[in-house]
Amino acid sequence: MSLILSRNAPAPDDIYEAIIMMHEGLSDEESASVNARLILILANHIGDASTIREAAMIARGDRI
Amino acid sequence: MMHTDNIPVWKKFGYAPRKSKPRTETLETLIVGGGPIGLALALDLGRKGRDVVLLNALPFIARGSKAICFSKRSLEIYDRLGVGERLLNKGVIWEKGKVFWKGGAEPIYEFDLLPVKDQKFPAFINIQQYYVEEYLLDEIAKYPNIDIRWRHEAIGVARRSDGVLVEVETPDERYGIEARYLLACDGSKSPVRTMLGLDFAGRVFEDNFLIADVKVKAQRPAERWFHFDPPWPGASSLIHKQPDDVWRLDFQLGWNIDKKEAAKPENVEPFVRGLLGPDVAFEFEWLSVYTFQCRRMERFVHDRVIFAGDCAHLVSPFGARGCNGGMQDVDNLAWKLDRVLSGAAPASLLETYDSEAITVADVNILNSTRSTDFMTPKSNAASIFRNAVLELARNHDFARPFVNSGRLSQAVPYCNSPLSTPDEDAFDTGPAPGAPLIDAPLGGGQWLLSKFGEAFKLLSFEGGPSIPSDLPLVSIAPPHNLAFRRYGATGGEAFLIRPDQHVAARWKRPDAGKINAALKRAQGAGAST
Ligand SMILES: Cc1cc2nc3c(=O)[nH]c(=O)nc-3n(C[C@H](O)[C@H](O)[C@H](O)COP(=O)(O)OP(=O)(O)OC[C@H]3O[C@@H](n4cnc5c(N)ncnc54)[C@H](O)[C@@H]3O)c2cc1C
Numbered sequence: 326m327s328l329i330l331s332r333n334a335p336a337p338d339d340i341y342e343a344i345i346m347m348h349e350g351l352s353d354e355e356s357a358s359v360n361a362r363l364i365l366i367l368a369n370h371i372g373d374a375s376t377i378r379e380a381a382m383i384a385r386g387d388r389i
Numbered sequence: 390m391m392h393t394d395n396i397p398v399w400k401k402f403g404y405a406p407r408k409s410k411p412r413t414e415t416l417e418t419l420i421v422g423g424g425p426i427g428l429a430l431a432l433d434l435g436r437k438g439r440d441v442v443l444l445n446a447l448p449f450i451a452r453g454s455k456a457i458c459f460s461k462r463s464l465e466i467y468d469r470l471g472v473g474e475r476l477l478n479k480g481v482i483w484e485k486g487k488v489f490w491k492g493g494a495e496p497i498y499e500f501d502l503l504p505v506k507d508q509k510f511p512a513f514i515n516i517q518q519y520y521v522e523e524y525l526l527d528e529i530a531k532y533p534n535i536d537i538r539w540r541h542e543a544i545g546v547a548r549r550s551d552g553v554l555v556e557v558e559t560p561d562e563r564y565g566i567e568a569r570y571l572l573a574c575d576g577s578k579s580p581v582r583t584m585l586g587l588d589f590a591g592r593v594f595e596d597n598f599l600i601a602d603v604k605v606k607a608q609r610p611a612e613r614w615f616h617f618d619p620p621w622p623g624a625s626s627l628i629h630k631q632p633d634d635v636w637r638l639d640f641q642l643g644w645n646i647d648k649k650e651a652a653k654p655e656n657v658e659p660f661v662r663g664l665l666g667p668d669v670a671f672e673f674e675w676l677s678v679y680t681f682q683c684r685r686m687e688r689f690v691h692d693r694v695i696f697a698g699d700c701a702h703l704v705s706p707f708g709a710r711g712c713n714g715g716m717q718d719v720d721n722l723a724w725k726l727d728r729v730l731s732g733a734a735p736a737s738l739l740e741t742y743d744s745e746a747i748t749v750a751d752v753n754i755l756n757s758t759r760s761t762d763f764m765t766p767k768s769n770a771a772s773i774f775r776n777a778v779l780e781l782a783r784n785h786d787f788a789r790p791f792v793n794s795g796r797l798s799q800a801v802p803y804c805n806s807p808l809s810t811p812d813e814d815a816f817d818t819g820p821a822p823g824a825p826l827i828d829a830p831l832g833g834g835q836w837l838l839s840k841f842g843e844a845f846k847l848l849s850f851e852g853g854p855s856i857p858s859d860l861p862l863v864s865i866a867p868p869h870n871l872a873f874r875r876y877g878a879t880g881g882e883a884f885l886i887r888p889d890q891h892v893a894a895r896w897k898r899p900d901a902g903k904i905n906a907a908l909k910r911a912q913g914a915g916a917s918t
Contacts, residue, residue: 361777369787 328379397452397675399519404448404540404560412564416442417730419555419568421543421581423447425456425518426698426715427574428525432470433723435535437843439730442566444557448540454600454675455518457629457637458709461503462800462825463716464510465890469842472524473510480514481630486613488794490779492620497782498789502797507871508828509836513797515631518712546571546584546694553693570726571694579700587691591684592758594705596765597642598679599623601657604635605671615794617779621663625764628664635674638664641764648678681705681761683754690743697722702750704757707764707795714753717800718746724888728912738913741808749801756796763793800825803891810894810907819877820892829872831865837872841890845908852880857901860908887911
């Protein structure tokens, strides 16, 4: 499996809203925990370490 | 001279003076270090008929808290050496691990370490390291060609083109030993490594662990229970059953502490009472505080000096990969050195000890580093993720395998070994070239694994044409279905097995040419036999 870097989300606004809503009413600390849980849930959904490693490099800005 | 005042004693032997006292002795094989690795190596070589001298700076087997968890693979190796059943009879058998969080009554994660049952040995036994050393010594006593020299300390080492010169100190003399090979098994602080100016690179984990061995008559299951963030003191704790009503308790203390204070009984008591309950009567056996490290030498073979065990590679104990990892060194090195010494193989065979043992060490270091990082998060972000995993694990099965309280030692296969012949036939399952054999019952109390060791042999599954080979043959007949299933066999297959019970090659349709080519390769091509 390799990381999809082309447009893949038919409803980007819905996805963005879902992520922002997830943080509603949370303190910074709670938000950090929720983010971590979300990443783990999605990581399990993806299930492939190399895809996640690739995404992590892009997220860090180590790769374009 | 080694300082022995603070080392607790399990069994005293006392200084063993030499019978005759030449200034310099000439030997074939010298082992420096009488811990579990040096002793096992001496026994393995001695059983093969080699003359071995072993120096131990101490005049006794040390007590105190060291290894307790011995893996199935180590037990299989000990069985080949003649002490497996004795260890099994004394040890506490366990196969299950449970992980708890914040003192919850229900575990958030459970694991079974032996998914494949019906093997001679269980996934693990717990037994104090001093028993292992004692049993090895009892067995060694049967071999007059193994000479254990208590209270003989190696204080100087010089490399020669055809051997090694070692300077030895005892309470009443100094002498020299010229050996063809020096096997360094002198532990993590290895004086041999230091005297030769060799590297030992790696990482220290910034945390302290209190190890309390406690005698208590408690009715608790023989399982590994690990607590993250318990309601009692310490960031994590671990409890394990040992023989003789001794329990190993492990508490994570944090970085900036006074180690001496922390190990005082009055300061340890609240930890123990927290974990065992307020009213339990107990006695301390031994208390110590450790920091853990993961390190290894860049090479284990330096011409005629060969390193094995903790002096070559050091891991944090979560995963029980220290002594168990070292036992794989012993298993790998003994048959190779024996063949090189007897002239049956070229000295280059020892290079494959270097590459195979480094493969093993790297897997063990990777696993114990990851476990220790999970337990001792290095940053705020790492703590947040650690807690997120634990939180999710409570309700979601998918998150449980992410919980890492130690990935327990298993035999590491020699992937890409120059001694292995890659598969040309597709097998659905079973040990691939480089992997150790998997055990299976053969009826009448016989086990598949016990049929192998010491020599190259062929494992064949009946049902095909007869196999043209001069090698000793172990033939499995159809009623032993478990063996067939575990090796992905339907009839006619053959496996070439090394003296250390690892697979060198396997075929669905073996023939003499293939077997001979694979054998040559597994013996370290260019061998004269
Ligand atoms: C708290 C703790 C828990 C552990 N739990 C486990 C576990 O559950 N399972 C596991 O597999 N491992 C475990 N380990 C690791 C295990 O104890 C070591 O891996 C093991 O002791 C290594 O054996 P060794 O023979 O290489 O070295 P050592 O046991 O250190 O032996 C070295 C020997 O060399 C001798 N020596 C040193 N210098 C000289 C010299 N100059 N001349 C002569 N002799 C010398 C010493 O006297 C000693 O006998 C644990 C370790 C600790 C600290």
